[in-house]
Amino acid sequence: MEKILITGALGQLGQEFINYFSNKGVFVLATDVKDPPKDLPCLFEFADVLNKNRVDLLVKKHKINTIYHLVAILSANGEKNPYNSWKINMESFQNIIEISINNKIQKVFWPSSIAVFGTESNLDLVSQNPSMNPETIYGVSKLAGEKLASYYFGKFGLDIRSLRYPGIISTKTLPGGGTTDYVIEMLNSAKNKSDYTCFLNKKTRLPMMYIDDAVNAAIMLMSAERKNLSISTSYNVTGFSVTPAELENKIKSRGFNIKVKYEPDFRQEIANSWPKEVDDSISHKDWGWSCDFGFERTLNKVLN
Ligand code: AKB
DSSP states (O other), X not given: OOEEEEETTTSHHHXXXXXXXXXXTOEEEEXXXXXXXXXXXXXXXXXXXXXXXXXXXXXXXXXXXXXXXXXXXXXXXXXXXXXXXXXIIIIHHHHHHHHHHHTTOSEEEOOEEGGGOOTTSOTTSBXXXXXXXXXXXXXXXXXXXXXXXXXXXXXXXOXXXXXXXXXXXXXXXXXOSOSTTHHHHHHHHHHTTOOEEESSOTTOOEEEEEHHHHHHHHHHHHHXXXXXXXXXXXXXXXXXXXXXXXXXXXXXXXXXXXXXXXXXXXXXXXXXXXXXXXXXXXHHHHHOOOOSOOHXXXXXXXXX
């Protein structure tokens, strides 16, 4: 029986994983460094993953056998304090790796990101293994994390599985400090009847994914037989690609009277180094991935 630890559990993905597993009756221990909502449907412990001993004790106490390690400082916030971002993104992952090996954890899920690519990749359509030169500290740490995952699988047999997530669109749980966050901000402004100032220019095309697909992709990858996985770093996945102008027009065509201004800031440079489209054919082949939510279906979910 799976006994799951989720770190960074109160973030955008974590809360969705908690709901998913709790609905299925799976034991979940959620940890984070902030207070949980009163109605959290699982056990919660306050724990900073930089405190290795504390997490190790929790893993032993609750006989954890699977870890979803979701702690991360995202791309835009990362640029504000690169030293701290590296520490939080990488030291926490190193701790989870060590704890996992010492406690014979069966599987670890760790999200990577489209931030691992860079302007040396063919950004019009990034393949699984192009040349990569990430241009944010977030991307640098995600690429380093992918290499660690592959190293510890090869040398220690630790089964770490990973996805390169695009921007994730959810409305119940919000992201924080990312470059793709504009989508959710614009959608929420439309619903709240307020104007929106977009921090990217209107033609910036980026890959996105609806939250249900993001959760489903992780579950599918975690359930796949390891022998079918040809990638030990991180798999490309995507839902659809969109520009701010296309999103604005679609929102308006659905009857929302939103006024959008475009005032690109430092996040534009980050977006310029990210892919427009992602080729996820190896995920289709290795573990049967395909997304359920395109642009229209995502909007049906979010705007209705
Ligand atoms: C971000 O914008 O930083 C994240 C990501 C694509 O990894 N949403």
